[in-house]
Amino acid sequence: MRLLIPVVLALVLVACGSDEPETTAAAEGATVTHKFGETKVPADPKRVVTVGWTDQDAVLALGVTPVAVANFGGGYEWKKRPWAQDALKGADPEVVVDQQINFEAVAAQRPDLIIAVNAGLKQADYDKLSRIAPTVAQSGDYIDFGMPWDEQTLLIGQALGREDQAEQLVADVKVQFEAFRAKHPEFAGQTAILAYGGPDGYGAYATGDTRSRFLTDLGFSIPKEIDDLAGDSFYTQFSQEQFRLMDQDVVVMYGAQEDILADPVFKRLKAVKEDRVIYLDLTDQMAGALGFASALSLPWLLENTEQQFVAAADGDPATKIEQPE
Numbered sequence: 361m362r363l364l365i366p367v368v369l370a371l372v373l374v375a376c377g378s379d380e381p382e383t384t385a386a387a388e389g390a391t392v393t394h395k396f397g398e399t400k401v402p403a404d405p406k407r408v409v410t411v412g413w414t415d416q417d418a419v420l421a422l423g424v425t426p427v428a429v430a431n432f433g434g435g436y437e438w439k440k441r442p443w444a445q446d447a448l449k450g451a452d453p454e455v456v457v458d459q460q461i462n463f464e465a466v467a468a469q470r471p472d473l474i475i476a477v478n479a480g481l482k483q484a485d486y487d488k489l490s491r492i493a494p495t496v497a498q499s500g501d502y503i504d505f506g507m508p509w510d511e512q513t514l515l516i517g518q519a520l521g522r523e524d525q526a527e528q529l530v531a532d533v534k535v536q537f538e539a540f541r542a543k544h545p546e547f548a549g550q551t552a553i554l555a556y557g558g559p560d561g562y563g564a565y566a567t568g569d570t571r572s573r574f575l576t577d578l579g580f581s582i583p584k585e586i587d588d589l590a591g592d593s594f595y596t597q598f599s600q601e602q603f604r605l606m607d608q609d610v611v612v613m614y615g616a617q618e619d620i621l622a623d624p625v626f627k628r629l630k631a632v633k634e635d636r637v638i639y640l641d642l643t644d645q646m647a648g649a650l651g652f653a654s655a656l657s658l659p660w661l662l663e664n665t666e667q668q669f670v671a672a673a674d675g676d677p678a679t680k681i682e683q684p685e
Contacts (some may be wrong), residue, residue: 418512566582
């Protein structure tokens, strides 16, 4: 499942944002608490490196341009993601993480701050990064790759000395979700699942996965059995006997539609027969936006995927879903 993992999971420019530090505390730097302890961050860091699969979006949303980032992977052309272009302003970051962190490449960027929130860091990797520059990891309150987008944004905002900006950004995005739910009260009470399928197997993502949270933020609920099977992980694999768990009111499936439907057991699901499945090729913009699950990509999703969710959830097989591109 090599192609799935980066997505599961997921500038040669010196300058960062031009905003002045917001508070006296920001001018003096910040002490950030995370999974591995506390990190003292210098005031107004200029050379920020992000090594988490999607950390760059939160940094960009706060007006800071990273000097280097992680490769999102999975075949998606992440450098062209539409929701980030205005924030990038033409910048093209160095890539210092592919399947693994290239510590020498990180050090070569001479960072004064390393953001590793959506990186699934282990202690040894954190220690290596900390010897290069102050490093901020995810909160210890969540599974790896499971810290919600809003808390990620607030944590990174604290590290950048832009807490007020981060709080306003989170509030603005949440207002958009509230408006979407008010427009579609029919989603409340319906079940949904974010799953994957193809030659390498079938499975689904737990409630704690950042992409699954988009479904719950829309008002859907995810079956508890998925979380039970996933345990401390962000996803679970299915045997054919467990395919019934994909038979929900709305099904969002990662993988090529042709490959997914090649399985005769999946093809017999009621959700498939009633056209309640949104198929996401890993190269699709919707797949990329779900993978980034950021304050930049989530508003894009709300604006560009409404038809798919309405058509899948309306209970009418005659309503065709315009599959994403």
